Amino acid sequence: MKIKAINGFKDILPEAALRWQQIEQKARDIFERFGMCEIRMPILEKTELFSRSIGEATDIVEKEMYSFSDKGITMRPEATASLLRAFIEHGLHVQQPVQRLYTIGPMFRHERPQKGRLRQFHQMDVEIIGATEPQVDAELMAMGQMLLNDLGLTVSLEINSLGCPACRPDFRVKLITYLEARKESLCEDCRRRLATNPLRALDCKSRGCKALVQDAPSILDSLCNDCNTHFAGVEHSLNLLGVTYSKNRFMVRGLDYYTRTTFEFITDDLGAQSAVGAGGRYDGLIEQLGGPPLPGIGFAMGMERLALLMDQQTDSTIPKSSTDIFIAALGDEATEYSSMLTHKLRTLELKAAMDYSGRSLKAQMKQAGRINSRFALIIGENELVEKQAVLRNMQTQEQVTFSLNEIIDEQAERLRSIIKPEFRITEDNVII
Numbered sequence: 300m301k302i303k304a305i306n307g308f309k310d311i312l313p314e315a316a317l318r319w320q321q322i323e324q325k326a327r328d329i330f331e332r333f334g335m336c337e338i339r340m341p342i343l344e345k346t347e348l349f350s351r352s353i354g355e356a357t358d359i360v361e362k363e364m365y366s367f368s369d370k371g372i373t374m375r376p377e378a379t380a381s382l383l384r385a386f387i388e389h390g391l392h393v394q395q396p397v398q399r400l401y402t403i404g405p406m407f408r409h410e411r412p413q414k415g416r417l418r419q420f421h422q423m424d425v426e427i428i429g430a431t432e433p434q435v436d437a438e439l440m441a442m443g444q445m446l447l448n449d450l451g452l453t454v455s456l457e458i459n460s461l462g463c464p465a466c467r468p469d470f471r472v473k474l475i476t477y478l479e480a481r482k483e484s485l486c487e488d489c490r491r492r493l494a495t496n497p498l499r500a501l502d503c504k505s506r507g508c509k510a511l512v513q514d515a516p517s518i519l520d521s522l523c524n525d526c527n528t529h530f531a532g533v534e535h536s537l538n539l540l541g542v543t544y545s546k547n548r549f550m551v552r553g554l555d556y557y558t559r560t561t562f563e564f565i566t567d568d569l570g571a572q573s574a575v576g577a578g579g580r581y582d583g584l585i586e587q588l589g590g591p592p593l594p595g596i597g598f599a600m601g602m603e604r605l606a607l608l609m610d611q612q613t614d615s616t617i618p619k620s621s622t623d624i625f626i627a628a629l630g631d632e633a634t635e636y637s638s639m640l641t642h643k644l645r646t647l648e649l650k651a652a653m654d655y656s657g658r659s660l661k662a663q664m665k666q667a668g669r670i671n672s673r674f675a676l677i678i679g680e681n682e683l684v685e686k687q688a689v690l691r692n693m694q695t696q697e698q699v700t701f702s703l704n705e706i707i708d709e710q711a712e713r714l715r716s717i718i719k720p721e722f723r724i725t726e727d728n729v730i731i
């Protein structure tokens with residue numbers, strides 16, 4: 300019996316991994332333009348970290364966490380709580396009042412696996428800690444938008460404000476009153492969490508709830524003065540930066556810790572309307588986790604969804620891996636010589652490959668083609684004696700005689716001077 304991967308857990312095979320690298324490189328590049336520094340946290344955390352931050356009555360904490368109950372530890376279901384735990388533990392605010400951090404890695408949730416939704420999924424997560432200004436919110440959204448645009452994706456941005464501890468309780472009461480009066484039309488989930496998490500009814504996917512909340516009180520009408528001013532500031536800054544957005548008063552996000560600005564990058568292209576990225580402000584969370592009273596805002600983007608969307612929305616092909624040179628060696632002596640030369644080329648930062656199996660020239664050239672090699676150097680016993688090898692340009696099929704000499708270092712340098720002019724530049728500009 301073959302052992303297979305667990306349901307909801309997926310291998311990223313080499314070709315797909317190239318797509319992921321493409322996304323990650325672009326993300327790192329853009330994040331760093333915005334002054335973000337990378338931080339890496341462990342995957343396991345104390346369970347309490349998530350129940351205290353995400354909230355006891357959320358789907359995640361209620362039923363989706365992978366916890367080792369006898370040890371009180373959990374595989375992180377999202378990155379923000381872990382990142383803030385690390386931030387607080389190491390007192391990062393002491394070094395710098397505003398921290399801009401990002402992390403990329405796997406998260407774990409025990410959900411029903413479906414398209415683009417796995418039990419181990421991967422996120423790029425960014426957080427700006429220590430700043431309350433609405434410009435920061437806009438800057439963060441602009442960064443997300445820039446990344447999506449640069450990846451060639453068309454995604455729309457929706458924003459909302461969830462208010463603060465001063466104004467949300469009032470809204471909550473208004474909403475509960477409204478929902479209570481129409482309890483019969485609510486779905487089972489919404490009825491169950493009416494007292495604990497009534498806001499979730501606003502973004503419930505069930506048709507009955509969707510219709511019912513259309514006339515529900517709007518959180519945007521219940522904001523206190525400060526929250527109102529802040530939200531207006533976010534809109535103003537988004538306009539200044541030329542970021543297109545729309546307001547969605549039904550967007551509440553599934554986590555308890557959000558305050559004020561929340562936002563989602565939305566697409567219709569992954570089946571039902573879904574978010575490829577989402578986030579918001581969490582001004583009370585750091586203190587709630589035992590840290591200093593600092594505000595924060597962040598978002599996460601799902602790698603699986605981004606990769607899926609790129610396959611769907613763009614004609615950007617998955618970058619092909621290539622090799623600079625393949626050395627086809629025939630015979631023991633040539634193999635020995637070639638192994639030294641290959642190694643030397645690698646120290647010169649070239650991607651070099653060879654084959655030790657002593658297969659026929661035809662088989663070895665096939666291998667050179669398979670690994671997408673740009674050049675092939677053919678060295679047989681005769682060539683070794685005559686100190687003359689054949690260098691073939693695999694794209695044009697042109698070949699030249701390449702004189703061999705005993706000093707491997709010189710040999711490698713000469714080869715590089717031929718290969719290097721177009722190193723990292725693809726196609727054209729072939730020199731032989």
Ligand SMILES: [Zn+2]
Nearest residue numbers: 463466523526
């Ligand atoms: Zn408020």
Ligand SMILES: [Zn+2]
Nearest residue numbers: 486489503508
């Ligand atoms: Zn519902």
